[in-house]
Structures are given as C-alpha cells and as structure tokens.
Amino acid sequence: MEGLIDNIAETKSVLSIQSHVVHGYVGNKASSFPLQMLNWEVDLLNTVNLSNHTGYGSFKGSASTKSDLLTIFEGLKKINVEYDALLTGYSSGYDTLEAVGDICIGIKNNEKSEKNVTWLLDTVMGDEGVLYVDENVIPVYKKLLESQLVDIITPNQFELEILLDHKITCLETLKKEMKLFHEKYKVKHVILSTLYADGFQELEGGPETLYCCVSSISVPDKLILYKIDKIDGYFTGVGDMFSALLLDRITKLNDIIPATNQALSVMKKVLTVTKHFSGKSGSINDANMKDCELRVIECKNIYNDNEELYQPIFIPK
Template sequence: MKHLLAIQSHVVHGYVGNKAATFPLQCLGWEVDALNTVHFSNNTGYGTVKGTKASAQEILDVYEGLKLAGLSYEFLLTGYVPGEEGVEAVGKVGEDLKTNNPSLIWLLDPVLGDAGRMYVSEKTIPVYQDILKSGKVTLVTPNQFEAELLTGIKITDRETLKQALTAFHTTYKTPYVAISSLSFSDNDNILYSAGSTLDKDGSTSTYIYEFNKINSYFTGTGDIFAALLSDRFYTYHTLKPVPDPLSVAVGEVLGVVQQILKITDESARKSGIKRGEIGNAESMKQCELRIIECKDIFGDATVPYKAQTI
C-alpha cells in the first residue's frame, strides 16, 4: 500500500481540502491519513459558515499521536492551514517526517488566496517562505497569485511566469513547481497551467499547458489538482520513473481536472444554475465538484495535455 498523510481543511459538506483529496486518492489505492486543520460546515464561499479551527498545538498533538502509533508515510500533502502558527506547526511536521525518512515526497500547497485576494493573514507569507527555504519541500503548487506573493514577481506573460517559477528553484531550492491555472491578459477564454523542474545539472525545464476556460466559479479546483498530482507525481517519480515526472504528471492531471470541471458545470446548469457566485449558497452548492460521480476517471490518462517548453 501507498501511505499518504494529508494535512488540510475538513468541510462537512462539499469538496475542498481533505474532503476533495481523500476520496480520489483512496480510489487510486492510497491509504489516506487525514489530519484536519479546520472542521467547517461548508466552504467559505457560501456566505455563511460555522465550525472550529485546530490550534497549532492541536495539530502537533495529533501528529505526536501518529508517531506514538509508529506510523510512517511515503507522501505528505499539506494545504490550507488557518493562521501563521498553524503553518509553522505544519512546517515542523514536514521537517520531522522528512528528517526521519529522506525519501518522503512533500507536496506543499501554500494556500494564501486567489485572484488578488488573501484568504489568510499576510503574516503567513514569510512562514511559507521559511518552510520553502528549509529545502525539505519536493513540490510546491501555488496558484498564480500565491506564486506572485511568494516570489515577489508579478506574472503577466510567459517571461515573468518563467522568472517566477525559476525563483522557486533558485531562492528556495524547491526542485518541482506547478501552477494549476493562470491567465494573461492576452485572451479571456484561455487559461494556462505551468510547471518547472530543477534538473540534476542545475538547469531548469519550464513548460506551459493551454486549455479553454469554463465560465463559472468552482471551489476546490486547486485542492483536487494537488491531490491528483500527489498520485501522478509519485507514480512517475518513484513507481514508474520517467525523465521529467512533473511534466507528465501535470499533463495527465489537467486532463482529469478538466473532465471533472466539465461534468460539474453541466450538472450545475441542469439544476438551473448559470454559474457559481461567491456568497450565493444555492449556486455554490450546485457548483460543488462532482467528486462522487467522477470516481471512475481519477486514474484516467487518455487525454493528457501536452507540455510546451518555454
């Protein structure tokens, strides 16, 4: 069995954080240990939400329990943590796991915000930067806005994209970087994904993928991207190694994520919703990712997107 520890949010209803990651990874044969950083009724886009946040000490305590039980992991997936002390705690967990098992793969999804708006305190930015500087993170998956916040480089075209991706390799020594979706002002109907690998000789391979935008708002897209990428990256990095595991993995994951979004969008439209709108609970409910309906496609590799080197 493949053992993965996932540290991110739990929502009772809907699909973000661990709720988005767990079922697909289980379907792909992973034993998923889900350490929840919040316990919320639903994602915050509904306009109303109730629940509790785990303190940094609670996160560390539960991790201590896992150590006492003698558990070990091949993969660590970390995502949304509310507040800088919690992020520090998750950093300690990652550092400890990696120290005890240098072959552990750590995918860090630095959840800070999206589309120019921060979800969390600005104080978390330097904490994520310190974690990245530790050199323990294998693969980082910021979105466009988060990549800008962490590198200080505004991404407006392929050139600045390349600079930002490369900064993760040079400033933070993170060998693999992936961005699930980004846009330039060139075309409103086109989105891009991007990846970058620090090669063994110190050079970098940077690539971009292009796809059509679906005109709606979905939550959890970054979370399902990171979850599926955990599986595919592990496959092509460790189980069936290929020269650049990230570029193959991102191409396949994009194919699956685009199918999930298409199924979700069609299903939402059938229920009478034109598009998801933040703060409108009914539209958010209808735009929840159709994770359950998609159970047979998580492993699909039939429509991989092709990487273009930049």
C-alpha cells in the same frame, strides 16, 4: 479465490493536512476519496473543521490550534506511523501553519525512517490579487520553503508573486522568477497552477484562457505550458483535488510532463461532469453554490484515467 492476492496492489500512504468541511468538497474532502480510489492510504489532519465552504456566505465551525495539530501528530508518532508522501494545503493562521511545518519537517528529517518522503506543498493564500488568509502566514510559507525540504509546490500566479515579492508580467519575468525559486528554495517541481493569458502579450487567448506552467529541475532548459479553456462557473476544491492527483501521478510516473498533463486532464473531466449535473453557474455567496460542489463520487471511475488531453508547449529558458 485463486489468484485473489495476485490482483491486489500494496498501497502507499500519505498524510494530508488541509481544511475539512462536513458538507461539500474542499481541502481534505476533495483530496481523500480520489487518492483512496488511486490506492493510497490517506491519513487526514484537519486545519479547520467547518460546516461547509466559506463561500456559501454562512458557515459554522472552528480552526484547529497549533497545539491541536501537534498533539494529534504526537499520537501518530507513538504508534510509529510512517508515510510515503505529505500533502499540505489550507491553514487559516500562522500558528497552525507553523505546526504544519514542524510536522512535515520532522517527518522529512526522520533518520529512523527508510522511506523517501515526497512533500507537496499547496500554498493556499489567495487568487487574482485577493488574499483570503491572514498576512502573517506569508513569512511562515517562506520559512517552510527555506527548509529546502519541499519537493513540489503548486501556487497560482498571485501566490508565486507573493512568495517572491515580484510581479510576473511577461514570459521573461516568469522565467526569471522560476529560476530564482529553484535556486532559493531547491524545490524540484514548481507547478504554477493558474496563469492568466490576458496578462501576457506573448500568450494566446483572452480572459477565458488559462495556462498551467511547469518548471522542473528534471527539465532544466525549458518551461512547459498547458493551455486551458476555462469552464464557465465557480467551482471550489479544484486546486485541492488537482494537487492530490498531481502527487499521485508524479509518484507513479516519475515524469513531471505526463504527470501534470494527466492531472489536468482528469480535472477537466471532473469539472465537465460537475457542470453537467449542476446546470448552473454559481459564484461566491450565491444561492446556486451548493449545486456547484465537485461531483467527487460520480467521478470515481475517472481518477485513474491516463489520457493526456493537452499539448505541451515548450518555452526555452
């Protein structure tokens, strides 16, 4: 038993407000176990409670109401729970998202707490031109950003275009929109999780190539791009796990460039393992989708990897 305590590190705490499924891995189910393996104490507040991901074509369950979330959070306040970080993702409607905002803004503005709370907001609204939430959540997301209390945001290209009401068609418009985002919302780090290469003449690659783009106040004169080859298949929960890994790395490294690289590199390994074990390419409403759930447990020894598999591409602003 000698030296036992010396080898145990103190945990950090995070309140994760996302979706919940009984079967499979999206939302809180995709985020909580990796964060726990990375030495985080994870408190889960579920915006929906479903049997499984909606992409199966069949599911049962219900959405949490604004009152549900605020009542549960009131219970947390009564026992004086404090957090080092906030991780917020999918909310199905505007009232639920308003509750998420009330909770997070309240935590960030808590003058009694000595903690410097980091808020990562994943604006889960849609992808590739398709919304999968009610349109009335869009002004609520803008309102949350206008609080100027969000530290990190992880939209995909479509979601960033929605938030700024502008299309991103080339690197010049991308630079302009990123600059506008920082100026308007005071967000420290904007990580554009998915940028489609075939929509940009200046970017190498075609339909099977994606880019992750980082814009940060800590690197004021450059955008950082990471070129990513798509892994064939339909995977759910990828963005949820990526945001969790990114929150962990930014908190620990305090450097957005290696933090993003490591999070992307872990995700590549997780998807490679998932693809290997599934052996199939699932799609929305496909019978094979069950086989394509992220292999969250099998990858338990991967989450702490610090390998950086991607070469940063620096683009002058």
